[in-house]
Amino acid sequence: MKMAAEVRWLTLLIVFTIINCLNAGEPHIKFEYKYSFKPPYLAQKDGSVPFWEYGGNAIASSDSVRVAPSLRSQKGAIWTKEPVNFEWWNVDMVFRVSGRGRIGADGLAFWYTTAKGAYDGTVFGSSDQWNGLGLFFDSFDNDNKHNNPYIYPIVNDGTQMFDHSNDGATQLLQGCLRDFRNKPFPTRARIEYYQNTLTVLINPGLTNNEKDLEMCFRAENIYLPKGGYFGVSAATGGLADDHDVFHFLTSSIHIPGQISTDGPKVSVAEEAKLQKEYEDYEKKLEQQKEDYRKSHPDEAGQDKEDLEWFESANQRELNQIFEGQSQIFDQVRLLSNKLDEIVGRQERTLSMLSQVQVGGGGGVNVQGGGQPIQMIDTIRRQEVDAVLANQNVILNTARELKSFIGDVNSKTETILNNQARQPTAQVQPMGYDYQSLISEMRDGLNQIKRDVSHNNKAGGNVADCPTGNCLTTTMFLIFLAMQMVILLGYNIYKDNKEAQAKKFY
Numbered sequence: 051m052k053m054a055a056e057v058r059w060l061t062l063l064i065v066f067t068i069i070n071c072l073n074a075g076e077p078h079i080k081f082e083y084k085y086s087f088k089p090p091y092l093a094q095k096d097g098s099v100p101f102w103e104y105g106g107n108a109i110a111s112s113d114s115v116r117v118a119p120s121l122r123s124q125k126g127a128i129w130t131k132e133p134v135n136f137e138w139w140n141v142d143m144v145f146r147v148s149g150r151g152r153i154g155a156d157g158l159a160f161w162y163t164t165a166k167g168a169y170d171g172t173v174f175g176s177s178d179q180w181n182g183l184g185l186f187f188d189s190f191d192n193d194n195k196h197n198n199p200y201i202y203p204i205v206n207d208g209t210q211m212f213d214h215s216n217d218g219a220t221q222l223l224q225g226c227l228r229d230f231r232n233k234p235f236p237t238r239a240r241i242e243y244y245q246n247t248l249t250v251l252i253n254p255g256l257t258n259n260e261k262d263l264e265m266c267f268r269a270e271n272i273y274l275p276k277g278g279y280f281g282v283s284a285a286t287g288g289l290a291d292d293h294d295v296f297h298f299l300t301s302s303i304h305i306p307g308q309i310s311t312d313g314p315k316v317s318v319a320e321e322a323k324l325q326k327e328y329e330d331y332e333k334k335l336e337q338q339k340e341d342y343r344k345s346h347p348d349e350a351g352q353d354k355e356d357l358e359w360f361e362s363a364n365q366r367e368l369n370q371i372f373e374g375q376s377q378i379f380d381q382v383r384l385l386s387n388k389l390d391e392i393v394g395r396q397e398r399t400l401s402m403l404s405q406v407q408v409g410g411g412g413g414v415n416v417q418g419g420g421q422p423i424q425m426i427d428t429i430r431r432q433e434v435d436a437v438l439a440n441q442n443v444i445l446n447t448a449r450e451l452k453s454f455i456g457d458v459n460s461k462t463e464t465i466l467n468n469q470a471r472q473p474t475a476q477v478q479p480m481g482y483d484y485q486s487l488i489s490e491m492r493d494g495l496n497q498i499k500r501d502v503s504h505n506n507k508a509g510g511n512v513a514d515c516p517t518g519n520c521l522t523t524t525m526f527l528i529f530l531a532m533q534m535v536i537l538l539g540y541n542i543y544k545d546n547k548e549a550q551a552k553k554f555y
């Protein structure tokens with residue numbers, strides 16, 4: 051019993067160790083609200099965005115931050131107030147770049163830099179010679195290589211000037227060509243920096259699905275400075291787009307085991323402080339909303355009505371089209387998957403068939419896997435052909451038989467008709483009479499021959515023959531001829547008599 055208990059404890063220990071190891075393998079992700087913004091109430095009543103500051107031509111509303119509006123030569127930016135206090139991070143940014151032109155300018159930039167940039171800088175609305183990362187959503191094709199809109203990162207140590215005329219082609223690490231302008235749904239970008247690897251996933255805005263993210267690029271051995279600021283900037287030129295950012299959601303990523311080894315006292319105290327801060331903020335927001343409703347009871351309703359009315363005219367139709375397109379896109383993707391499946395099945399079937407043919411078409415075939423497959427005994431093509439040919443032959447024969455029978459039938463009819471007109475019943479007895487007569491005559495002749503030869507053998511000589519009874523050959527022939535003449539005469543007489551009798555019918 052003691053031994054069994056020890057074994058049980060040992061097993062439990064091993065299980066817990068394994069669970070700890072598994073837990074240790076997963077990085078810890080924590081939402082960082084101080085480095086994030088999202089609707090509703092993105093901007094407060096006074097226009098400020100909590101934990102962020104913006105400038106230049108940027109405008110913040112409750113739903114989005116218009117970093118640069120669709121007017122010529124506009125520049126704007128929004129930056130976090132505080133530098134980050136974590137090393138690795140993930141940012142989900144949802145934005146829209148839209149304009150009336152077939153092409154737009156200049157684009158939008160995501161920043162992670164050691165210092166906040168300017169609000170009216172030369173690089174997509176912010177400062178050049180930055181120290182850190184700039185990820186550019188470059189709408190306008192400055193170098194005329196027909197490769198925009200292009201998404202690319204540039205890591206700068208604070209010394210390099212952005213190569214604007216070449217769309218940063220001489221400085222970029224990697225990138226991807228994605229048309230993110232004027233899409234039915236907002237563009238989604240997931241920017242992850244974890245263990246010196248920068249990964250950017252994109253949904254250009256063809257679908258409204260959060261999970262529809264494609265790999266844009268993955269760059270390894272990226273060393274960014276610690277404690278940087280997040281920012282978004284945008285600029286327009288001769289051509290102008292609206293650059294709206296709806297969501298900027300930051301999460302810190304912690305290497306497994308990092309959080310538990312850090313001083314728990316600090317994190318608890320900080321958590322309580324942050325929690326209080328958050329609650330205060332929520333209370334303040336609710337109070338502001340309540341005040342606004344009290345002071346403008348009609349306006350709020352009016353605005354809403356106007357908005358609804360406006361939407362029903364154009365926006366709703368457009369939204370329906372976009373929704374429809376999204377559905378079509380989903381269906382096409384589903385069909386594509388199904389097609390792939392069908393092609394796969396077809397290939398498998400074909401390979402199985404070829405194996406069966408190689409195997410000589412036996413009833414049972416053994417595959418490579420060793421699993422016997424009972425083949426169904428089906429009719430083959432040549433067998434069907436043979437059956438058809440046979441059927442044709444039978445049909446032709448039947449037709450020939452039919453025509454033959456028809457001939458026979460018609461001939462029979464003719465014969466029957468002829469018979470009805472000329473009854474042949476009397477011919478037969480006549481023929482029979484002749485035959486019987488001839489056979490009687492033949493018998494008689496044979497009898498005579500036998501008698502003559504017998505007499506010849508017995509007598510040996512004519513001279514020896516006794517008088518009166520002795521018959522010579524000449525005498526016999528004379529008698530025969532006479533008999534024939536009498537017979538023929540009788541027959542002719544009989545025929546004449548019958549012919550005379552027929553005349554009376």
Ligand SMILES: [Ca+2]
Nearest residue numbers: 188190192217
């Ligand atoms: Ca450009």
Ligand SMILES: [Ca+2]
Nearest residue numbers: 191192193217
């Ligand atoms: Ca270009």
